[in-house]
Amino acid sequence: MQIHFYKYQGAGNDFVVLDNREGIYDGLSTAQIHFLCDRRFGIGADGLMMLNPHTEGDFEMRYFNADGREGSMCGNGGRCLVAFARHRELIGTSTRFYAVDGWHEAHIQDDGWVSLKMQDVGEVERSGDDFVLDTGSPHYVRFVPDVDAVDVWRSGRDIRYNERFSGEGINVNFVQRTDGGLKIRTYERGVEAETLACGTGVTAAAIAAAGDQPGSHAVAVNARGGRLEVRYRQTDEQHFTDVWLCGPAAYVFEGNIPVE
Numbered sequence: 156m157q158i159h160f161y162k163y164q165g166a167g168n169d170f171v172v173l174d175n176r177e178g179i180y181d182g183l184s185t186a187q188i189h190f191l192c193d194r195r196f197g198i199g200a201d202g203l204m205m206l207n208p209h210t211e212g213d214f215e216m217r218y219f220n221a222d223g224r225e226g227s228m229c230g231n232g233g234r235c236l237v238a239f240a241r242h243r244e245l246i247g248t249s250t251r252f253y254a255v256d257g258w259h260e261a262h263i264q265d266d267g268w269v270s271l272k273m274q275d276v277g278e279v280e281r282s283g284d285d286f287v288l289d290t291g292s293p294h295y296v297r298f299v300p301d302v303d304a305v306d307v308w309r310s311g312r313d314i315r316y317n318e319r320f321s322g323e324g325i326n327v328n329f330v331q332r333t334d335g336g337l338k339i340r341t342y343e344r345g346v347e348a349e350t351l352a353c354g355t356g357v358t359a360a361a362i363a364a365a366g367d368q369p370g371s372h373a374v375a376v377n378a379r380g381g382r383l384e385v386r387y388r389q390t391d392e393q394h395f396t397d398v399w400l401c402g403p404a405a406y407v408f409e410g411n412i413p414v415e
């Protein structure tokens with residue numbers, strides 16, 4: 156079959172997007188999605204999203220990692236899908252859509268800046284400079300003095316494949332505190348490599364960096380592919396609501412590809 160695809164990126168986290176309002180891509184296999192995301196044999200992307208119809212919201216987001224398997228929530232993917240829906244004129248400048256972790260509200264500006272509301276975070280596990288939390292996807296956050304000095308692939312894999320996490324997998328973020336905010340590098344499960352940005356990881360880093368300061372906060376987070384911003388309200392040490400992931404989302408190109 157011939158597939159018409161769209162390519163989007165958010166801070167360098169790149170995605171294949173399929174308009175699946177008619178359900179024509181429901182039958183794509185893990186191997187076919189893996190092929191579409193392959194950077195040498197296919198289009199190339201960190202993940203693939205389908206925009207599905209939904210009776211109660213503007214659309215449903217289905218997300219697959221580059222390995223072809225259906226994943227948990229993808230923050231940058233969600234922001235890109237909102238930009239896609241806007242470009243296809245399916246939505247105005249605000250939307251409410253359904254994803255694997257529940258409902259999301261989002262807003263898009265004319266310059267492509269997308270603010271996406273994430274789920275509340277209610278449990279942050281800490282051991283020294285390391286944190287484990289779920290922001291729609293599971294994340295390990297390790298604070299380091301210099302992220303540029305980290306061998307992200309090697310150290311990320313050591314954690315992702317250790318005894319505790321090897322079954323389900325986990326995304327691993329190395330985070331440095333800077334004057335203006337945070338600097339981050341992420342090893343992503345399902346891609347099994349470093350990506351240029353990971354939205355749920357950026358969100359997890361901002362929350363892990365929070366002290367015990369109830370109130371509303373905004374944190375600038377520099378990923379390798381661009382700058383994102385996280386806003387949240389902290390009610391106590393373990394509870395975070397009104398969590399917003401904000402950043403750029405852009406159309407790259409579209410085309411047709413034969414898939415066997």
Ligand SMILES: N[C@H](CCC[C@H](N)C(=O)O)C(=O)O
Nearest residue numbers: 229230231292345353354355
């Ligand atoms: N890049 C994504 C994360 C995808 C999640 C995935 N790698 C997993 O948890 O399996 C983001 O922007 O949030």
